[in-house]
Amino acid sequence: MTEVQQATNKDQTMSITSVLVIRHLYKSFGKNHVLIDFNLEVHKGESVVILGKSGSGKSVLIKCVIGLLKPDQGTIEMFGQNIPDLDHEEIDQVRARVGFLFQSNALYDSMTVRNNLEFPLRRHWIKVTQEEVNSMVIEALEDVGLTHTIDMMPEELSGGMRKRIALARTLILRPEIILYDEPTTGLDPITAKEIIGLMREIQAKYDTTSVIISHDMNCIRTASDRVIVLIDGKCHAIGTYEELKQSDDPKVKHFFE
Amino acid sequence: MNRDLASYKFLDDAGDLFRFTGRFFQQWFKPRYEIAEFIRQCYIVGYKSLPLIGLTAFIMGLVLTMQLRPSMLKYGVEFELPAIVGIAIVREIGPVITALIFAGKIGSSMGAELGSMKVTEQIDAMEVSGTNPFKFLVVTRVMATTFMLPVLLLLGDAISLYGSYLGVNIRGDTSFTLFWMQVFKNLSFNDVLPAFVKSYFFGFAVGMIGCYMGYTSNKGTEGVGSSANSAVVLSSIIIFFLDLLAVQITDVLGFN
Ligand SMILES: Nc1ncnc2c1ncn2[C@@H]1O[C@H](COP(=O)(O)OP(=O)(O)OP(=O)(O)O)[C@@H](O)[C@H]1O
Ligand SMILES: [Mg+2]
Numbered sequence: 035m036t037e038v039q040q041a042t043n044k045d046q047t048m049s050i051t052s053v054l055v056i057r058h059l060y061k062s063f064g065k066n067h068v069l070i071d072f073n074l075e076v077h078k079g080e081s082v083v084i085l086g087k088s089g090s091g092k093s094v095l096i097k098c099v100i101g102l103l104k105p106d107q108g109t110i111e112m113f114g115q116n117i118p119d120l121d122h123e124e125i126d127q128v129r130a131r132v133g134f135l136f137q138s139n140a141l142y143d144s145m146t147v148r149n150n151l152e153f154p155l156r157r158h159w160i161k162v163t164q165e166e167v168n169s170m171v172i173e174a175l176e177d178v179g180l181t182h183t184i185d186m187m188p189e190e191l192s193g194g195m196r197k198r199i200a201l202a203r204t205l206i207l208r209p210e211i212i213l214y215d216e217p218t219t220g221l222d223p224i225t226a227k228e229i230i231g232l233m234r235e236i237q238a239k240y241d242t243t244s245v246i247i248s249h250d251m252n253c254i255r256t257a258s259d260r261v262i263v264l265i266d267g268k269c270h271a272i273g274t275y276e277e278l279k280q281s282d283d284p285k286v287k288h289f290f291e
Numbered sequence: 292m293n294r295d296l297a298s299y300k301f302l303d304d305a306g307d308l309f310r311f312t313g314r315f316f317q318q319w320f321k322p323r324y325e326i327a328e329f330i331r332q333c334y335i336v337g338y339k340s341l342p343l344i345g346l347t348a349f350i351m352g353l354v355l356t357m358q359l360r361p362s363m364l365k366y367g368v369e370f371e372l373p374a375i376v377g378i379a380i381v382r383e384i385g386p387v388i389t390a391l392i393f394a395g396k397i398g399s400s401m402g403a404e405l406g407s408m409k410v411t412e413q414i415d416a417m418e419v420s421g422t423n424p425f426k427f428l429v430v431t432r433v434m435a436t437t438f439m440l441p442v443l444l445l446l447g448d449a450i451s452l453y454g455s456y457l458g459v460n461i462r463g464d465t466s467f468t469l470f471w472m473q474v475f476k477n478l479s480f481n482d483v484l485p486a487f488v489k490s491y492f493f494g495f496a497v498g499m500i501g502c503y504m505g506y507t508s509n510k511g512t513e514g515v516g517s518s519a520n521s522a523v524v525l526s527s528i529i530i531f532f533l534d535l536l537a538v539q540i541t542d543v544l545g546f547n
Binding site: 097 | 407408419422460
């Protein structure tokens with residue numbers, strides 16, 4: 035790429051407003067090089083799916099984005115700040131604006147559903163009254179259609195319900211970006227469809243940007259504006275679902291068979 | 292050099308545990324203070340272990356008294372039974388038995404609890420929710436065990452001596468007041484203080500090791516079980532080593 039091209043590219047992306055820009059990201063664990071020069075740009079309001087084999091480093095990638103892992107090299111700009119450079123307080127401020135749905139839900143199993151949802155609220159927004167907390171908890175539960183579970187423990191819920199509660203907990207802070215780590219893995223096709231439906235509703239209702247990790251073709255077809263294929267720690271291919279489906283690249287084809 | 296050698300692995304683990312302990316001291320006095328969680332943990336720790344500690348202490352006091360009676364009788368000093376049992380319980384048996392039961396109950400449950408929080412990403416979830424999980428989970432728990440074990444020890448000693456009172460009265464006849472007078476006539480401040488002080492260290496060790504094992508546990512359900520197991524084994528051993536150390540120190544300081 036020439037310098038001029040680079041400059042114009044930059045101008046274009048500025049006008050679309052990218053909320054998340056990842057440049058030249060490297061991450062390895064010992065000799066296991068997981069991410070090698072990974073690049074990605076996510077625009078406001080869009081929904082990007084990251085597709086890759088198990089163990090290809092998808093979870094590592096979004097954990098770097100939220101600051102749970104420190105990359106070896108590279109920049110991750112979110113809301114104009116470089117995540118790896120931030121100190122604890124600064125990163126907490128960024129995290130208050132980002133939702134993260136864990137692959138294993140990560141509901142606190144010693145707390146009721148209510149306390150699970152209150153936890154991020156009370157922690158991030160220290161000055162918040164009990165009434166506000168209550169109404170936000172109820173609203174988040176209404177969004178996922180599970181108001182009746184408010185006093186249950188996570189262990190009393192089914193897998194699909196837990197996923198919804200986890201989603202409600204992610205939603206409660208009204209995040210501008212939501213990172214989903216395999217939202218439909220381990221669910222039956224019908225429940226998976228419901229979860230995808232919920233994700234689309236949320237996207238429309240709160241105008242969030244989504245980064246979704248998935249191998250579920252159904253999820254990718256219905257929920258993605260763009261798809262990124264992560265192979266060998268790099269962004270191997272990028273395009274819409276239809277474009278990638280037509281691709282001749284054997285490695286990409288492999289996913290769409 | 293072969294790094295898989297058991298001794299290297301041991302040194303490696305010991306180094307990790309010391310680093311973990313260092314992190315505790317680095318973090319415990321820095322804000323934000325998780326007071327509410329600390330109090331909740333104190334309550335849980337006490338509530339969970341008191342019945343078991345009370346029961347074992349009672350049995351210990353009773354059995355010890357009954358076992359000692361024949362020898363005391365042989366030397367014709369059975370009236371000294373309350374005094375000797377009091378010394379044995381307050382100086383050694385109380386602190387060590389309480390700490391061991393505490394390690395079995397609380398150390399293992401902390402290992403398992405934090406271990407499963409780790410493998411199900413709950414610890415990561417806390418961090419994302421604007422909480423320092425080390426402070427919220429580890430610091431509060433270690434503080435709770437450190438402060439609660441001495442309290443449990445006092446209760447345990449009292450229950451144990453009550454058991455001993457019953458033990459004395461199974462064969463003999465000593466009034467309640469006389470029993471306590473004989474116990475306390477023989478006990479001095481120098482007997483109570485070192486035992487009380489060392490129980491803080493026992494409590495700290497149990498909390499620290501339980502949390503370390505859980506917090507650094509491996510993926511998989513097997514990892515959780517082995518964290519709980521190693522928490523109990525290691526903290527029990529450490530309790531005996533600390534006890535050995537404590538007796539040397541009190542000896543040097545002249546608390547005898
Ligand atoms: N904390 C860690 N320490 C060491 N290695 C790790 C760690 N986390 C991940 N890895 C390694 O990084 C690689 C990528 O893991 P990752 O969890 O990102 O895979 P994934 O793409 O999310 O797979 P899946 O679809 O199964 O969730 C794996 O080889 C894994 O062993
Ligand atoms: Mg993953």
